[in-house]
Amino acid sequence: MGTVVIFGATGLLGSSLCPYLADSGFEVIQAGRxxxxxxxxxxxxxxxxADLFRATAPSYVINLVAATDVDRCESDVKYAYLANTKVPGAIAAAMDTCGHFDIHAVHISTDQVYAGPGTHSEGNINPINVYGLSKYAGELLVAAKTTAILRTNFYGRSKLPNRKSFSDWLVTALKKREAITLFEDVLFSALNIQTLCDLVLDVMKQRVTGTFNVGCANGISKAEFAIQLASRLGLSTENAKVGRLADLALKAKRPTDMTLDVRKFESAMNLRCPDIFDQISLTAEEYSDE
Ligand SMILES: NC(=O)c1ccc[n+]([C@@H]2O[C@H](COP(=O)([O-])OP(=O)(O)OC[C@H]3O[C@@H](n4cnc5c(N)ncnc54)[C@H](OP(=O)(O)O)[C@@H]3O)[C@@H](O)[C@H]2O)c1
Structure with a gap:
């Protein structure tokens, strides 16, 4: 299948994507600090x-490097800029230098480049926090290359002990019967990590380029997501209250509607994006043996 260099391999997505691509027959080179x-x-x-590209001659590059602590990004712009903007710029410059290798790149971005009522199409850019702005600036630096920019969001069982996904947090809290608040005013159409891995592989195989929303075909509130996941796992939600993010004073503003219009991706890839309720069922299976 060829060689793929993965930047940001040690994170939440990378820890699932790297073994998945290795199992799919790629030589995976994890590059980072x-x-x-x-x-x-x-x-x-x-x-x-560029030296790394010359030494390994990859057919594919995947960038997962990111400063993902949204509140820290708001007060520490350098932290956000280095990972979310400078790194994609450096990768794009190295791809230019090594243009003769014909490298296809996948750059993972976020649904937080949007705000306001969804469903958001790709042109509807409106970042409202430093995280979203720095991610969008990073996109601009890679956009002209042989790159697929995938704006996405994901949950699922983490393979890392020290890095928890939204569903990890949720399932742990429900099992411990902790008092938690589930937001009814936050909407998303995020994917299970394994589904996202499948779609990244498809993008690589088809060497698709451009900017795409990659998510479920339909959206749901985070409160409804939690209730549906709890129900599939037979967990009680009696200690969970339904509330509104708008009532919280967070350091960084958050977009409340991150539902994605995925039709451009469906058309480019000739596929149908999954249904959110099927993704919740798939996610429940990951936690059923805990
Ligand atoms: N997690 C989500 O729910 C979510 C939602 C939407 C989009 N995304 C996007 O999905 C992608 C993957 O996210 P993730 O959750 O897997 O991220 P993550 O767990 O926070 O991992 C980030 C990765 O970036 C590396 N990194 C960060 N800053 C760095 C720096 N200054 N220099 C070198 N390496 C640096 C980390 O390396 P170290 O291990 O060395 O720190 C780690 O490998 C990102 O583009 C993110 O914006 C994530």
């Missing part, structure tokens, strides 16, 4: 990245 990386390098340094 973490000692567990196959290649340790400064991912903001385009010359170091």
């Amino acid at each position: 973490d000692p567990s990386s196959n290649r340790i390098l400064d991912v903001t340094d385009s010359s170091a990245i």
Whole structure:
């Protein structure tokens, strides 16, 4: 299947995507600052990245590097800029330098480039926090390359002990019968991580380029998502109250409607995006043996 260099492999998505692609027959090279990386390098340094490309001649590159602490991004703009903007810029510059390798890149972005009422099509950009703005700025730097920019969101069982997904947090809280608030005013159309891995592989195989929303064909509130997941797992929601994000004073503003219009992706890939209720069932299966 060829060689794929993955930046940000040590994160939530990378820890699922790397073994998945290795099992699919790729030679996976994990590049980053973490000692567990196959290649340790400064991912903001385009010359170091170009050297890596020359040494490994990848057919594919995937960028998962991100500063994902949305509240920290708001007060520490350098943290947001380095990971969300400078890194994609460095990867794009290295791809230019090594243009003769014909590298196809997948750059993962976020549904937080949108705000206001959904469903959002790709042109409806309106980031309302530093995280979303820095991610969008990163997109602009890779947009002209042979790159697929996938705006997405995901949940599912994490393979990392120290990095929890939304569903990990939810299932743990429900099992411990903790008092939690489920937001009825936050809408999303996020995917299960495994489904996202399948779709990333499809994008690589078809070498699709452009900017795409990648999510479910329909959306749901986070409160309804939680109730549906709890019901499939036989967990009580008696200690969970339904509330509104709008009533919280968070450091960073959050978009409340992140539902994605996925028709451009469906058309480019010639597929149907999944139904959110099927994704919840798939996610429940991941936690059923806990
Ligand atoms: N998690 C979500 O719910 C979610 C939702 C929507 C979109 N996304 C997008 O999906 C992608 C993957 O997210 P994720 O949740 O897997 O992220 P994550 O768990 O926070 O992992 C981030 C990765 O980026 C690396 N990284 C961060 N800053 C770095 C820096 N300055 N220099 C070098 N490496 C750096 C980390 O490396 P270290 O291990 O060395 O720190 C780690 O490998 C991102 O593009 C994110 O914006 C995520």
